[in-house]
Amino acid sequence: MTTTVAGVGVGVRDLVTRNVRQSGIFVAFIAIVALFSVLNSDFLSPGNLTNIVLQYSYVLILATGMLMVIVLGQIDLSVGSVVALTGAVAAEVVIKGHAPWYVGVLSALVVGFLVGCWQGFWVASVGIPGFIVTLAGMLLFRGLTYIVLNNISLSPFNGTYYGIANGFLNGLFGGYGIDTFTVVIFAIAVVGYAVSQWRTRRGRIAYQQVVESMPLFVAKIVVVAAVVMWFGSQLARSRGLPIVLILLAVLIIAYSIVMQKSVFGRHIYAIGGNLNAAQLSGVKVRKVTFWTFVNMGVLASVAGVVFSARTNGAQPGAGNMFELDAIAACFIGGASTTGGVGRVTGAMVGGLIMAVLANGMQLMGVGQAVQQVVKGIVLLLAVAFDIWNRRRAEATR
Amino acid sequence: MNERGGAPLLSMRQISKRFGAVEALSGVDFEVRAHEVVALVGDNGAGKSTLARMVSGVLQPDAGIIEIEGQQVSISSPSVAHEMRIATVFQDLALADNLDVTANLFLGHELRENGMLQDGRMEQITRDVLAKLASRIPSVRTPLSALSAGQRQSVAIARTLIGDPRLVVLDEPTAALSAVQTAEVLTHIERLRDLGLGVILISHNMTDVRAVSDRIEVLRHGRNNGSFDASRTSFEEILAAITGATHVEPGLRSVG
Numbered sequence: 087m088t089t090t091v092a093g094v095g096v097g098v099r100d101l102v103t104r105n106v107r108q109s110g111i112f113v114a115f116i117a118i119v120a121l122f123s124v125l126n127s128d129f130l131s132p133g134n135l136t137n138i139v140l141q142y143s144y145v146l147i148l149a150t151g152m153l154m155v156i157v158l159g160q161i162d163l164s165v166g167s168v169v170a171l172t173g174a175v176a177a178e179v180v181i182k183g184h185a186p187w188y189v190g191v192l193s194a195l196v197v198g199f200l201v202g203c204w205q206g207f208w209v210a211s212v213g214i215p216g217f218i219v220t221l222a223g224m225l226l227f228r229g230l231t232y233i234v235l236n237n238i239s240l241s242p243f244n245g246t247y248y249g250i251a252n253g254f255l256n257g258l259f260g261g262y263g264i265d266t267f268t269v270v271i272f273a274i275a276v277v278g279y280a281v282s283q284w285r286t287r288r289g290r291i292a293y294q295q296v297v298e299s300m301p302l303f304v305a306k307i308v309v310v311a312a313v314v315m316w317f318g319s320q321l322a323r324s325r326g327l328p329i330v331l332i333l334l335a336v337l338i339i340a341y342s343i344v345m346q347k348s349v350f351g352r353h354i355y356a357i358g359g360n361l362n363a364a365q366l367s368g369v370k371v372r373k374v375t376f377w378t379f380v381n382m383g384v385l386a387s388v389a390g391v392v393f394s395a396r397t398n399g400a401q402p403g404a405g406n407m408f409e410l411d412a413i414a415a416c417f418i419g420g421a422s423t424t425g426g427v428g429r430v431t432g433a434m435v436g437g438l439i440m441a442v443l444a445n446g447m448q449l450m451g452v453g454q455a456v457q458q459v460v461k462g463i464v465l466l467l468a469v470a471f472d473i474w475n476r477r478r479a480e481a482t483r
Numbered sequence: 484m485n486e487r488g489g490a491p492l493l494s495m496r497q498i499s500k501r502f503g504a505v506e507a508l509s510g511v512d513f514e515v516r517a518h519e520v521v522a523l524v525g526d527n528g529a530g531k532s533t534l535a536r537m538v539s540g541v542l543q544p545d546a547g548i549i550e551i552e553g554q555q556v557s558i559s560s561p562s563v564a565h566e567m568r569i570a571t572v573f574q575d576l577a578l579a580d581n582l583d584v585t586a587n588l589f590l591g592h593e594l595r596e597n598g599m600l601q602d603g604r605m606e607q608i609t610r611d612v613l614a615k616l617a618s619r620i621p622s623v624r625t626p627l628s629a630l631s632a633g634q635r636q637s638v639a640i641a642r643t644l645i646g647d648p649r650l651v652v653l654d655e656p657t658a659a660l661s662a663v664q665t666a667e668v669l670t671h672i673e674r675l676r677d678l679g680l681g682v683i684l685i686s687h688n689m690t691d692v693r694a695v696s697d698r699i700e701v702l703r704h705g706r707n708n709g710s711f712d713a714s715r716t717s718f719e720e721i722l723a724a725i726t727g728a729t730h731v732e733p734g735l736r737s738v739g
Contacts (some may be wrong), residue, residue, distance in 0.1 A: 289603070347600055349593045352582075356590055359581035366541065366577040367591030368562035426581035 110471065111420060111435050118439060122446035129446055132324030135317065140251065140396065142441035143330040144169065144389040146434055148412035149419075150341045151385035153433040156416045157345070158378050159358040159425025160209065160216030164201075164223030165386040165412060169405030170231040172197050172390030177240040177400035180247055187247035194387045194394075201227065202383020206376035216379070224409070232402045241399025249329065251396035256326025265322040272318025275335070276311045283307060330392060337385075342430045354378060358425030414461070415440055418468040422476075439464070490553030491516045492681040493538065493650055498547035500533055500705075507533045508544070508705045515650060515681040520672060522684045522692040522713070525702035526725055531685045534702070535652050538683065539571035540564035551650075565592060570643035571652040578639060580628040584620055585609045587627055588642050612644045613637075615678075616671045633664025640671045650681045657691050669695050689718055703727050 122129045148165050155162045172194040180190035201223070208219040242248070256265040283303075290297050298306065321327060345351035353374045356364040365371050389408070394400050419436025421428030440461060447457050495513040499506075508530045515521045523531045536542040537549070540558040549556055551567055558564050564571070578587050585606050594601040594608075609623045618637040620630070627635060636656060643651045653672065657665045665688075672695045675682050686692050692699060693713055701709040701724040709724035723729045 347602075348598050349595050349600055350598065352586060352593060352600060355582060356579045356586070359579035360577070363577035363579050363590065366539075366561055366571075366573055368560075368565055369591045422581075426579070 111432060115435055115439050118442050122442065126449045129449055132320040135320050136324045136328060138441055138445050139328050139331050141445065142437065143334055144393045145408060145411045145415060146334055146437045147337060147385055147389040147392065148408055149415040149433045149437045150337055150430055151382040152412040153416045153421060153428050153430055154354055154378050155382050156421045157358045157425060157428045158354050158375060162216060162220045162382050163409050164220040164227055166405040166408035167224050167227035167231065168198060168201050168383060168386035169390040169393055169408055171227045172387035173394030173404055174231045174234045174400045176391060176394055178234060180243055181240050187245060190247055191391050194391050195384060198383045198387020199380060202380035205383065206379035209379055210372040210376040235400060235402050237402060239399055239401045243395060243398050247395055248398050251330050251392045253329045254326040255329060264319065265326040268322035268327040269318055271327055272315055276314050279310065280307050338430060338434055345430055350374065355426055411440060414465045418465060420472065423469065492552060494550040496548045498544045500542065500545050506705055511707055513700060515683055517681050518676060518679055519698065520676050520682040520684055520696045522686060522696035522699045523702065524686065524692055524699060524725060529702040530705040531702055532654055535654050535683060535685055538569060538652050565646060568646065568648045569650045570648040572639045572643055572656055573654055578627050578635060581626065583626050584623045584638055587638055588645055592646055612641045616641055616674055633660055633667055636660060636664065636668050637671060640668065648680060651675055652683045654685045657686060657688055665691065689721060701725055
């Protein structure tokens with residue numbers, strides 16, 4: 087057992103070995119990005135980075151909710167179908183019904199909420215495993231999508247609805263060749279990050295916890311700030327700040343807080359860690375399970391809106407296999423297959439790894455078939471690494 | 484403090500419970516006072532855990548009366564038990580390995596402000612409680628998976644002190660512990676008594692039982708089979724009551 091002394095500095099090596107799992111994903115992510123940027127000069131170009139954000143935003147939105155479901159010890163196989171269904175409903179309302187864009191968004195969210203209630207009821211109240219309920223949901227909601235759309239595609243949305251996934255905030259502060267507004271937003275984000283890290287560090291010292299040594303801490307902040315600012319300036323050079331990215335950032339921050347700081351999040355971890363203990367301790371297991379599925383349904387509808395806006399229409403086959411991308415993102419990002427372990431930020435990095443892999447291979451002209459093979463192997467290796475790492479931790483206990 | 488003479492902290496009268504065809508408890512009487520460690524002993528299947536689980540709100544009796552400080556109550560769930568300031572350490576510990584010490588201590592009863600956790604305050608209280616029990620836990624942020632069996636047991640006992648309980652139920656707290664760890668847990672139990680709590684201790688281990696308890700209640704086949712003053716009773720007498728070599732009529736029970 088390590089003893090803790092106030093303000094003790096911990097070196098790079100300790101930091102890495104202490105948290106192999108987390109740092110492992112980041113290292114893998116950086117390695118993949120580095121590899122593709124060497125292989126293809128366009129990979130890190132402003133246009134392509136913007137593209138990655140737009141192309142994979144919906145998988146990241148789904149992964150946020152999926153992470154919560156997985157930490158709870160459940161799984162949701164229906165999200166791809168829910169994306170299709172909610173997109174279809176929005177299309178019916180906006181394209182066929184000529185309603186304003188926000189009515190379309192709202193009706194999609196309501197449908198997502200109802201889907202979540204439906205699945206939450208069967209899992210939480212009836213006690214059917216989430217795997218079965220959402221497998222049924224996958225078929226059910228796909229079928230409903232075909233019925234809603236009458237077996238045909240609907241397009242185009244155009245206008246504001248189209249802008250949700252394809253719009254940019256730029257030109258607010260002007261700038262020549264580079265959008266000042268985007269840069270300012272990223273600068274605010276960096277300062278916010280630095281302040282929150284500093285406060286966490288202060289808190290840990292106050293409670294006599296181990297922290298990194300000061301130079302290492304500063305180096306970490308500087309590196310993160312540099313990467314983020316570079317990313318921001320690349321976006322600013324292209325088309326500015328994608329609206330989807332703002333939405334995504336808000337969701338990530340909000341759900342990180344929910345999982346790490348709220349009672350609800352704590353109970354999700356407890357149920358996934360030891361269902362029996364949670365029950366005996368007075369955690370309202372049914373209620374938490376129910377609302378986790380409702381939340382997943384709503385997030386799936388958000389992804390449905392973003393996806394239908396991006397494709398500028400609704401197709402009966404939309405969102406096929408999205409659930410697998412979202413689940414893979416969580417497991418690559420360090421979620422445990424048995425529940426109780428996983429972080430929103432981890433799932434995001436896991437999702438980005440998938441995104442970067444797909445995008446990089448696309449740029450290099452690698453075919454769909456090989457892409458699938460590579461993604462499959464990456465998922466398998468990530469979970470194998472997780473299991474190996476856990477065994478090692480148990481052995482040193 | 485509720486001293487002798489007043490209504491007992493917990494009083495259970497003529498408690499019965501059936502699981503299908505099995506009669507787990509029939510007409511059992513049981514009493515605990517403040518400042519008292521009462522051991523509940525008996526062979527496997529004698530009904531010890533069933534009785535304890537009624538006190539912790541996990542099970543409800545089919546018949547009989549439960550009174551807390553003289554008032555008749557119905558302990559319908561673990562949260563109700565918590566509200567009545569009854570805390571339980573379950574046999575299977577009921578801890579979450581993936582959470583840290585603080586999170587486990589407050590599990591189900593987190594201090595909150597608008598739905599947000601008050602981590603700072605909870606850690607402070609955790610540290611105080613562990614100090615009170617003279618527990619040796621390296622840090623309140625250590626995940627449970629990194630603790631030894633004895634440390635986990637002391638976390639489980641420390642848990643009971645959250646929410647200012649008056650009655651603590653310990654179900655086999657020393658099972659699967661080493662000698663040193665057992666000694667540590669017994670010290671914890673004595674501290675609970677010194678803090679003025681009533682303690683129900685369920686154990687198979689007669690040495691432990693005789694070391695810490697004030698009174699020993701024997702159950703056999705779901706019925707009372709003797710009540711003994713721990714300091715004045717021999718090991719053999721208790722064993723005889725457990726195995727059924729002696730049968731003690733409820734009328735002959737004499738306490739203190």
